[in-house]
Amino acid sequence: MSHTAHIPSHRKPRQRASKTALRAGVAGGVLSTIAVAGAAGPAQAEPVTQTIEMPTITAGLSTSVAASAQATQLVALDLETQAAEDAAATAAAKTATKAKAEAVRKAEAEKKAKAAAKAKAEAAERASRTAERTTLSASTGSSASASSSSRVSSxxxxxxxxxxxxxxxxxxxxxxxxxxxxxxxxxxxxxxxxxxxxxxxxxxxxxxxxxxxxxxxxxxxxxxxxxxxxxxxxxxxxxxxxxxxxxxxxxxxxxxxxxxxxxxxxxxxxxxxx
Structure with missing residues (x-):
């Protein structure tokens, strides 16, 4: 058997044994770490239990939401009230405008009626004076009365x-x-x-x-x-x-x-x- 053939049969098995031991040690260390972590797990869970207090957080949030909703309702109510007041003011302004227009119309109608009555009275007076003047003119033209003839030259x-x-x-x-x-x-x-x-x-x-x-x-x-x-x-x-x-x-x-x-x-x- 040659020297070269002897080396593989004796040295290579050792190398594998060493690597196997090293790997076993690493694996054992990992498993030990996992075991320690598993053992320590229950001790670290207690802060989580104390931190998660969902009822308290939920109650505070509900109060804030309720307050915000109430404020929103108040704002909406104010806007609705303002809108109603504006509508009432607009309606009142329209009513006042119509009333003023009606008052002006009545005043104009009364003015026209007075003017018509005055014109009628003046017309009646003119007619009366015209009748008197016609009588006087006829008397003067015909010399029917002494007073007329004394006024007008013959x-x-x-x-x-x-x-x-x-x-x-x-x-x-x-x-x-x-x-x-x-x-x-x-x-x-x-x-x-x-x-x-x-x-x-x-x-x-x-x-x-x-x-x-x-x-x-x-x-x-x-x-x-x-x-x-x-x-x-x-x-x-x-x-x-x-x-x-x-x-x-x-x-x-x-x-x-x-x-x-x-x-x-x-x-x-x-x-x-x-």
């Missing part, structure tokens, strides 16, 4: 007589600046209205009326002539000559519409339209 005829009759029927009315009747006049408003009864449309103001016809001498006046005070084209007052040396005019707020002699307030000139 030479007043036709349109001139109507103008004179209208002017005389306004005697006693009030003077109001800018007045055009039926119960108050200014000087040019009265003259314009008198000539309108015979279809003659005169200018509105004294300055224009003083040049509306043919200039005539104050020594050659006829009933129905327009008298003016001031310059022709710049007159500040007008009246109507009614004959017999007299005129009718809306003089001022103190006298109103009067019939006076030319000597009372001598005019500056005259124009003839008819």
């Amino acid at each position: 030479s007043a005829t036709g349109s001139a007589a109507s103008v004179v009759a209208f002017a005389q029927s306004q005697v006693g009315d009030a003077y109001v600046s800018g007045g055009t009747g039926p119960n108050s006049w200014d000087c040019s408003g009265l003259v314009q209205a008198a000539f309108r009864t015979v279809g003659v449309d005169l200018p509105r103001v004294s300055q224009d009326q003083s040049t509306a016809g043919t200039q005539v001498s104050l020594d050659n006046l006829q009933p129905g002539d327009i008298l003016y005070w001031g310059g022709a084209g710049s007159a500040y007052h007008v009246g109507i000559y009614v004959g017999g040396g007299q005129f009718v005019g809306a003089q001022n707020s103190s006298t109103g519409v009067v019939q006076k002699s030319l000597d009372y307030d001598p005019p500056s000139g005259a124009v003839r339209v008819l």
